[in-house]
Each structure stands twice: as structure tokens, then as C-alpha cells.
Amino acid sequence: MRTQVCIIGGGPSGLLLSQLLHLAGIDSVILERHTRDHVLSRIRAGVLEWGTVEMLEKAQAARRLHEEGFPHDGVLLSAQNRAFRIDFKALTGKRIMVYGQTEVTQDLYDARDAAGGTIVHEAQGVALHGLDGDAPHVTYVKDGTEHRVDCDFIAGCDGYHGVSRASIPEGKIRQFERIYPFGWLGVLSRTPPVSDELIYANHPRGFALCSMRNENLSRYYIQVPVDDPIGKWTDTAFWDELRRRLPNEAAERMATGASIEKAIVPLRSFVAEPMRHGRLFLVGDAAHIVPPTGAKGLNLAASDVHYLHEALVAHYGGDRLALDHYSPRALARIWQAIRFSWWMTTTLHRFPDQGEFAQRIQESELAHLANSATAQTEFAENYTGLPY
Numbered sequence: 573m574r575t576q577v578c579i580i581g582g583g584p585s586g587l588l589l590s591q592l593l594h595l596a597g598i599d600s601v602i603l604e605r606h607t608r609d610h611v612l613s614r615i616r617a618g619v620l621e622w623g624t625v626e627m628l629e630k631a632q633a634a635r636r637l638h639e640e641g642f643p644h645d646g647v648l649l650s651a652q653n654r655a656f657r658i659d660f661k662a663l664t665g666k667r668i669m670v671y672g673q674t675e676v677t678q679d680l681y682d683a684r685d686a687a688g689g690t691i692v693h694e695a696q697g698v699a700l701h702g703l704d705g706d707a708p709h710v711t712y713v714k715d716g717t718e719h720r721v722d723c724d725f726i727a728g729c730d731g732y733h734g735v736s737r738a739s740i741p742e743g744k745i746r747q748f749e750r751i752y753p754f755g756w757l758g759v760l761s762r763t764p765p766v767s768d769e770l771i772y773a774n775h776p777r778g779f780a781l782c783s784m785r786n787e788n789l790s791r792y793y794i795q796v797p798v799d800d801p802i803g804k805w806t807d808t809a810f811w812d813e814l815r816r817r818l819p820n821e822a823a824e825r826m827a828t829g830a831s832i833e834k835a836i837v838p839l840r841s842f843v844a845e846p847m848r849h850g851r852l853f854l855v856g857d858a859a860h861i862v863p864p865t866g867a868k869g870l871n872l873a874a875s876d877v878h879y880l881h882e883a884l885v886a887h888y889g890g891d892r893l894a895l896d897h898y899s900p901r902a903l904a905r906i907w908q909a910i911r912f913s914w915w916m917t918t919t920l921h922r923f924p925d926q927g928e929f930a931q932r933i934q935e936s937e938l939a940h941l942a943n944s945a946t947a948q949t950e951f952a953e954n955y956t957g958l959p960y
């Protein structure tokens with residue numbers, strides 16, 4: 573097979589890049605390790621910045637998003653069992669959209685199918701070759717047969733555990749990392765959400781988050797030790813703990829029910845620099861991870877795709893320097909989101925070694941945020957998404 577851009581990974585960043593390149597007349601092939609059903613069954617992000625919504629519009633994959641998504645104009649934060657609201661619309665004129673990552677991925681698969689795009693699922697043993705030269709290629713095994721894709725460029729959209737970043741020689745890449753000493757237990761349940769808007773709660777027992785997918789589908793998270801056995805968290809234990817961490821009136825009206833998904837995820841901040849090695853470009857989780865507290869992971873994947881697709885279009889239009897700008901441009905925005913996600917994580921969670929001083933600083937941060945329009949505007953700017 574020969575294509576212009578070989579994309580490794582059929583998650584949201586690979587699909588969005590492929591679709592935008594197609595609309596600009598640039599050919600691509602996606603190699604995905606798993607089946608489509610597997611990719612679509614991963615319950616992950618739920619909050620889209622408006623820039624991400626506009627990217628999906630540009631990709632002609634936003635019809636259902638506008639029919640079924642829920643625009644939100646603000647968010648609630650709670651500390652000391654009292655909630656306060658940050659009004660994005662009033663402070664910045666911007667809003668966010670609540671629409672699940674599984675739905676975004678489904679819409680992008682539909683768009684690629686409608687355009688006749690090539691997506692190879694269950695591509696095993698993907699290997700990248702010739703990254704330093706002018707003619708890279710990718711090999712993989714499907715149904716026991718080895719295949720080869722020749723291309724101009726490779727886009728590594730294969731997530732944190734993918735092969736792309738691992739193919740860059742040591743010494744050619746710098747990695748920055750912080751691992752947080754706790755995880756999130758996430759639960760999806762077919763119950764009405766406890767609140768019309770998201771609630772981020774700081775509590776002496778640990779952080780809690782109330783989110784949603786629709787009128788009858790709720791998504792909740794609580795901070796837990798990352799090595800807790802999942803079996804310890806029966807539905808009853810989860811609902812009891814969640815309610816303890818929320819303001820009383822939210823806890824009292826919480827509708828509970830059987831969970832339909834339950835998992836514990838670790839929290840880390842991670843950045844790999846630069847996001848390019850020769851003809852390989854890293855995109856999304858392949859290059860960076862944020863703790864989920866700021867809802868930035870999927871949104872950063874979308875802004876990376878914005879910068880890379882613009883650079884590729886400019887390159888094929890004759891601008892031979894365009895691709896040099898991809899990594900610095902993407903990284904400038906990524907570090908802003910890394911900072912904001914770190915700050916939200918630090919301010920809202922209980923750390924195992926949190927002494928009294930750190931405790932008082934945390935309380936002061938939240939009191940300042942509750943009382944200062946300037947602090948709320950800064951929060952709203954970051955949460956709704958910095959400009960591209």
C-alpha cells in the first residue's frame with residue numbers, strides 16, 4: 573500500500589486527523605491494533621472545549637453532537653461542603669459541550685466510512701521504519717500475513733502505550749513526568765445526574781466529581797488509592813463514599829442504581845519533547861498525558877490535530893518549513909494545559925502526606941476562587957480552552 577500519511581492508532585486523534593486530511597485532499601491510512609468494538613467500548617472523556625466542537629464541525633462530524641450534546645455555561649466547585657458556581661458564559665463568553673468520547677469516536681468512524689477511508693483494524697506488530705530518511709514505511713501483520721505501507725509521513729496517534737513514541741531513539745526525546753499518589757474510581761450508571769452542571773468537590777475524605785452523559789446516564793468519579801482492588805468497591809460502597817464527599821443537598825437528592833461500568837485509573841502528568849522525529853509526528857496521548865481533573869486530554873488531542881493538519885496542508889501546498897512549526901506550536905498550548913490540570917489536581921485532591929500547611933494553602937486557593945472574579949475568569953479561560 574502507498575499513502576501520503578500513515579496514521580498509527582484509530583482513537584479520536586487518528587480518526588480526526590485522517591478525516592481533516594481527507595477533506596483537504598490528502599490521503600491517509602489508519603492502522604489500529606484493536607477491533608472497532610473495543611475502541612468504541614472505552615468509556616473516557618465527557619467534556620469538550622468549544623474549539624474541539626469546531627474541529628468536529630470542520631471534520632463534518634458534528635451533526636449528532638449538536639443534536640444530542642449538552643452545552644454547559646458553568647461548573648460548580650465545592651469545598652467545606654459548600655458549592656459555588658463559575659459562570660463561563662458571563663466571565664468569558666464561552667461554553668463547553670458535554671458529549672462522550674465514545675460518541676465522538678463513533679461519529680468520526682461514520683464520517684471516515686462515508687468518505688471511503690481506509691482503517692485497518694487488528695493490525696498487529698506495527699513497526700516504523702526509515703524515520704530519518706525521505707521514504708519511511710510501516711509494517712504490520714494482519715491475519716498472519718505481513719503488510720507494508722509506504723508513505724511520506726507517519727502520524728503517531730497511538731496513545732500513551734503506543735509504538736510511535738517508543739520508536740524514537742533514546743537521547744532524541746526528553747520526557748517530563750509527575751505521578752500522583754492516588755487514582756480515580758469511575759462509575760457509569762443509568763440514573764439521572766445529580767446536578768444540571770458538573771460538580772468538582774474537595775473534601776477531607778478525597779476528591780469527587782459528578783458528571784453526566786445524558787438525562788438518564790450519570791458519570792461519577794472519586795479519588796481512591798490507585799492499588800485498591802476494584803472488588804472492594806461494591807456499588808453500595810461507592811454510592812456511600814460519593815455522597816459523603818458532596819454538599820448535603822446534592823448528597824440527599826443523589827439517585828443511585830446499578831453501575832454499568834466501574835474502573836480505577838492512575839493519574840499522571842507527562843510530556844515528551846519534541847513531538848517530531850524526522851518524518852514521525854506524535855499526536856495526542858502518544859506525546860502527553862494530563863490527569864483527568866481539568867478534562868483536557870481529548871481536547872489537547874484535538875488541538876494537536878489542528879496544528880498538524882494545518883502544517884501538512886501547508887507542506888503539500890509548497891511551504892517546506894511548515895512542518896518545523898508543529899512541535900513548538902503544539903507544545904506551547906500543551907504546557908498551559910499541563911499547568912492547569914496539575915493546579916486543579918493539586919487544589920482539589922487530598923494527598924497522603926498533606927501536612928497542615930499544604931492543607932491551609934489548599935483552603936486559601938479555594939476561598940480565593942470562590943470570592944474573586946479575577947480568579948474565576950482565569951479558571952474559566954483555562955477550563956473552556958485557551959485559543960489555538
Ligand code: FAD
Nearest residue numbers: 581583584585605617618730731856857867868869870871
Ligand atoms: P487514545 O484514545 O489512547 O487512542 C490511541 C489508539 O491507538 C487506541 O485506539 C489504541 O488501541 C491504538 N494503538 C495503541 N498502540 C497501537 C499500536 N502499537 N498499533 C496500532 N494501534 C495502536 N479528556 C478530556 O478531554 N476530557 C475528559 O473529560 C476526559 N476524561 C477522561 C476520563 C478518563 C477516565 C480517562 C482514562 C481519560 C479521560 N480523558 C479526558 C483523556 C482522553 O480520553 C484521552 O486524552 C484521549 O483518548 C486521547 O486520544 P488519542 O486518540 O490521542 O489516544
Ligand code: DHB
Nearest residue numbers: 617618783864865866867
Ligand atoms: C468527565 C471526566 C473528567 O475528567 C472531567 O474533568 C470532567 C468530566 C466525564 O467523564 O464526564
